Amino acid sequence: MKTTTKINLLTTAWLICILFVTNVFVFFSFMKITVDMEKEAAFRKAHEIIEANRAPNSISLPRDLLESYLTDHSFIRVVNPHAKVIIEVTNDRYLSKIKAKFVTKNESQLRKMREEQVLLVRIPISSPRHVIGTLEIGERLMGLEMRKDILLSILTVCSVIAVFLSLLGGKWLSNVIMHPISSMITSMKEIEQSGVLKPILIQNNMPDELQKMAMTFNRMIERLQENLEKQKRFVSDASHELKTPLTVIKSYADLLKRRGVQNEAMVQEAIETIYLEATRMQKMAEALLDLAASEKESILEVEPVNLISALSHILRQLQTVYARPIRLHYSQNPIMAEVDELKMKQVMIILLDNAIKYSQDPIDVFLEQREKYVIIRIKDYGIGIPKEDIKHVFERFYRVDKSRSRETGGTGLGLSIAQNIVRQHRGEIHIDSELGKGTEVKLLIPISPRCNENNRG
Ligand SMILES: Nc1ncnc2c1ncn2[C@@H]1O[C@H](COP(=O)(O)OP(=O)(O)OP(=O)(O)O)[C@@H](O)[C@H]1O
Ligand SMILES: [Mg+2]
Structure with missing residues (x-):
């Protein structure tokens, strides 16, 4: 798999994980906040009703008072200590099926009825001595399901767009990173195929690390070039230096071959020179070996x-x-x-x-x-x-x-x-x-x- 594709897929997978976690968080937070707000409003309404009752120590609240607080798809009822409904006003007959309950302290409940959430709040009605009844309010949370669906659709659409943008961005980003690497690889291949050591072009828009890598590569090429040059120079110098004594030896040997060994002075000179040049060559060979040894770093x-x-x-x-x-x-x-x-x-x-x-x-x-x-x-x-x-x-x-x-x-x-x-x-x-x-x-x-x-x- 190409590095660019790998980078792209990995970043997208990571983004999907992040999106999933944040979406779950957003969804549940939204639901909780909405339900809490509804609950708070219902409790407030219940307290207002009790405070509006002109006969404080009685559970017989006036029907018109209860009706004035009735909203769509809801009920308000008063329950006596035996869990019997004393008064009820409602505009939703399904809600009336909910069993009445006597409570001595505030209570709230969320239950599902016919695919919709119903919020129930109960608060005690007290006389100075004890609790004499319960005020019960039940409401269908009509908009909640709808809002939930809208939120889910928004989150899904946004996530899909984010993943799409991430794929596009990832492709662009990995191209930005990979382009200089690809051109470096091309240069290296060229060097490999042609055998000509040449530096890589360093562009200013390259990321820092790649510039460093290219610079290191260029330094390496420079050193290789230097070493190659040195080697070439050494071989040509050495062969040139060895050629001189060899030429002298060969010319004296030629002379001896042509003229024979009759001329004693000439023979003496030839032997002397050949001996000197051979000694020089021997010295040079030894020095060359020393030089090679001195160049070994380790x-x-x-x-x-x-x-x-x-x-x-x-x-x-x-x-x-x-x-x-x-x-x-x-x-x-x-x-x-x-x-x-x-x-x-x-x-x-x-x-x-x-x-x-x-x-x-x-x-x-x-x-x-x-x-x-x-x-x-x-x-x-x-x-x-x-x-x-x-x-x-x-x-x-x-x-x-x-x-x-x-x-x-x-x-x-x-x-x-x-x-x-x-x-x-x-x-x-x-x-x-x-x-x-x-x-x-x-x-x-x-x-x-x-x-x-x-x-x-
Ligand atoms: N102390 C010195 N005084 C004068 N010239 C010197 C001195 N040391 C080096 N040189 C010069 O530098 C040259 C290079 O010296 P180097 O020692 O490398 O080679 P070399 O003495 O000619 O040969 P060898 O390899 O046998 O030492 C010499 O040929 C000589 O001309
Ligand atoms: Mg010397």
Whole structure:
């Protein structure tokens, strides 16, 4: 069943329930109020008759007095304590058949006679000492049945009109709600069939929730588009980067094939180059694997780590390998943070590797603890990065000076990997550099990834 039909039927069924309850309430309230009013009028009339009696201690009320109060289809009679009618005036012979009754206090009764309601009221006639008789008034409630029928017809007609209007309104309302959903479904189908990711048109007259839904969908499409773009760029960059060493290897292999191995110098050069390029390719393949791993969000193994001891360990290793002094400066010990130790070490190696590669002098590493962050700065006094290149160095395969990087063996992936890992820790990485003077890379690592998450709200 279509959602619109379902909404329509449900609202109408609900309306019918409400109408039924209100109609029953209106009907019975109307009947009760009408009968109560009639009763009140009859009692008033009875009291007036007794008060008009000039012989107060007697039950022989004058006939003309009773007749003056007689209305259509009614009777008025006086009953003695033995339930015998003493005087009766009437203009409806059927009503006279009602049995007389002696009462000592006010009494009223509604009874049905020949499809009509008859109202009976009885009030006692008293002497100073005791009750000496009863004044009985009986009236056919002629209009009541008719009014009841009219009321029922009005209620029925109004209910039918309300149900009809509700069906119409429900259809209109569900169309208003469903129209944007239907157009969203059409857009989604188009995307599915064409494979082209495009956003849904958000109209101002859409309900809020649907606007939010469409906005979420569009954001998702945007992210998918970005990822697709990234993937395409990555594949083309990677293949381009791998093509260069392969071309060099192939041309030297060609040369060897054509010229043979007689020319020793040439053979030596070819082997040397092939070896270097193959090593570069191997490095690149490893870096690509690292990059892919750093992009997986879920694999952080976070634990409290003393960054000073972790860093000292790496610095010692690098100093030994590269024979370059690296000075560690810190304000307090320990400086603790919840990080994935192996991954943070990888970041530090990438950054220190750059500092060593692109400078000659000793390198400084500073560690500071702030309220929610640990700040790590790696400062070298080397060649620096031109201003216009700084914003690009985090891009994959980006190298400021390609020929220089060839010498240093760089793939241009190091900073991308470092940035991914730092972002996974919900931290930040910034580069500040001046050409010819040196470079400072600043890391802001939250003490706890959770504390930073709260901080960002
Ligand atoms: N400390 C630095 N001083 C000068 N230039 C730098 C420094 N760090 C990075 N760069 C520049 O940024 C570029 C990108 O750095 P990145 O670490 O991503 O790649 P890479 O060092 O060339 O290769 P690898 O993948 O082996 O690290 C480098 O090629 C270099 O030109
Ligand atoms: Mg590097």
